[in-house]
Amino acid sequence: MPEQLFPLDSSRPFTNQDIIGHNRYHPDIPAAVQVRPGSTFRMDCREWFDGAIKNDDSAEDIRDAPMSKVHALSGPVRIEGAEPGDLLIVDILDMGPIPQEDSGPLAGQGWGYTGIFAKRNGGSFLVDQFPDAYKAVWDFHGEVATSRHVPGVSFTGITHPGLMATAPSADLLSRWNRREGDLIATDPNRLPPLALPPEPQDAVLGTLSGAEFDRVAGEAARTAPPRENGGNQDIKNLTRGTRVFYPVFVPGANFSVGDLHFSQGDGEITFCGGIEMGGFIDLHVDVIKGGMDTYGVSENAIFMPGKTPPQYSEWLAFSGTSVTLDGKQHYLDSQLAYQRACLHAIDYLTKFGYSPEQAYLLLGAAPIEGRFSSVVDIPNACATVYLPTAIFDFDVRPSASGPVQIDPGIGAPRAEGS
Numbered sequence: 001m002p003e004q005l006f007p008l009d010s011s012r013p014f015t016n017q018d019i020i021g022h023n024r025y026h027p028d029i030p031a032a033v034q035v036r037p038g039s040t041f042r043m044d045c046r047e048w049f050d051g052a053i054k055n056d057d058s059a060e061d062i063r064d065a066p067m068s069k070v071h072a073l074s075g076p077v078r079i080e081g082a083e084p085g086d087l088l089i090v091d092i093l094d095m096g097p098i099p100q101e102d103s104g105p106l107a108g109q110g111w112g113y114t115g116i117f118a119k120r121n122g123g124s125f126l127v128d129q130f131p132d133a134y135k136a137v138w139d140f141h142g143e144v145a146t147s148r149h150v151p152g153v154s155f156t157g158i159t160h161p162g163l164m165a166t167a168p169s170a171d172l173l174s175r176w177n178r179r180e181g182d183l184i185a186t187d188p189n190r191l192p193p194l195a196l197p198p199e200p201q202d203a204v205l206g207t208l209s210g211a212e213f214d215r216v217a218g219e220a221a222r223t224a225p226p227r228e229n230g231g232n233q234d235i236k237n238l239t240r241g242t243r244v245f246y247p248v249f250v251p252g253a254n255f256s257v258g259d260l261h262f263s264q265g266d267g268e269i270t271f272c273g274g275i276e277m278g279g280f281i282d283l284h285v286d287v288i289k290g291g292m293d294t295y296g297v298s299e300n301a302i303f304m305p306g307k308t309p310p311q312y313s314e315w316l317a318f319s320g321t322s323v324t325l326d327g328k329q330h331y332l333d334s335q336l337a338y339q340r341a342c343l344h345a346i347d348y349l350t351k352f353g354y355s356p357e358q359a360y361l362l363l364g365a366a367p368i369e370g371r372f373s374s375v376v377d378i379p380n381a382c383a384t385v386y387l388p389t390a391i392f393d394f395d396v397r398p399s400a401s402g403p404v405q406i407d408p409g410i411g412a413p414r415a416e417g418s
Contacts, residue, residue, distance in 0.1 A: 024220030031078035063415035075256030087291030108278030157263025167254035241306030266370030273364030
């Protein structure tokens with residue numbers, strides 16, 4: 001096993017560990033640990049809500065999920081000699097649920113969860129059609145996931161970190177806050193909000209304290225969206241064997257990781273769309289001096305995907321175009337087209353006996369493929385969703401005999417008052 005650089009005790013909350021991580025971005029958050037280029041090491045990661053979501057048949061915890069606490073990130077890790085303008089090379093060597101803990105109260109101890117978020121608490125990709133909070137708990141059997149809330153399916157997950165990033169410079173942080181603040185100002189009372197401004201409540205900033213803590217907490221960016229530093233990209237193919245090249249904006253790079261997923265479909269479409277878990281990740285880091293200018297990577301990471309995803313070879317694909325449900329034409333709106341493709345897949349799966357919410361949770365958790373298939377033919381963009389047929393315990397393909405009727409079981413729990 002590589003050197004354990006950032007250990008976490010499962011019996012203690014994120015803020016009561018020997019090494020304290022962070023849940024905001026700011027250049028002045030001190031590095032928690034330091035390594036040299038060429039180092040290989042292990043980091044433990046807490047589930048993004050630090051244990052707030054339970055293994056039960058209620059969705060009230062999803063409804064009331066404490067958004068001000070996310071994400072519980074391990075780091076920052078200072079890489080000796082890394083300077084602004086360099087590229088940080090991060091190799092994902094291995095990762096998985098919490099080691100040697102196959103049962104327990106934390107996601108990652110033999111189980112994980114997917115949630116459809118309530119409109120008033122973040123919402124989801126299909127928030128207008130699914131405004132309430134729902135949850136599915138998934139049990140882990142090696143690399144395979146099954147759920148009592150979505151019966152009739154089992155699949156091999158593409159385990160990956162939802163979030164890896166370097167720290168922003170002061171200038172970059174200022175640009176984030178300015179542009180996102182301008183966006184919020186266009187519709188400040190919108191639900192869900194257009195963006196999340198700095199939020200001092202529940203900020204975790206490593207070893208900072210006193211007046212310096214208060215200053216940084218008032219300026220630090222939330223970790224919810226992806227940005228130029230990487231961040232919460234939720235790319236399911238950042239798995240074992242992946243090499244990522246991150247731009248470096250501050251001395252030492254100050255790299256962080258978290259938000260581990262046992263599996264996820266393209267887009268993390270339910271917002272809490274992967275199968276969330278705590279666990280470990282083994283990494284190797286190196287530096288390309290001056291790499292940002294050399295390779296034209298001034299912002300946003302580039303990566304080489306791992307070669308070990310599940311080997312699904314047969315798919316049932318659904319398409320959508322940029323026309324709303326009520327028939328309004330949009331111009332080459334690829335996101336709308338992808339929403340319509342997802343809704344078509346959900347409608348299809350309900351014909352087999354699933355509730356719409358069960359189908360939606362499945363699409364968020366299973367390794368579906370999402371593609372922008374046409375973005376040039378005005379006025380309609382076309383997007384497609386590829387659903388692997390082998391994940392079902394029954395034949396999901398269309399046939400002359402009609403759809404098999406499955407037992408939907410106890411269904412996906414819904415929170416009242418969402």
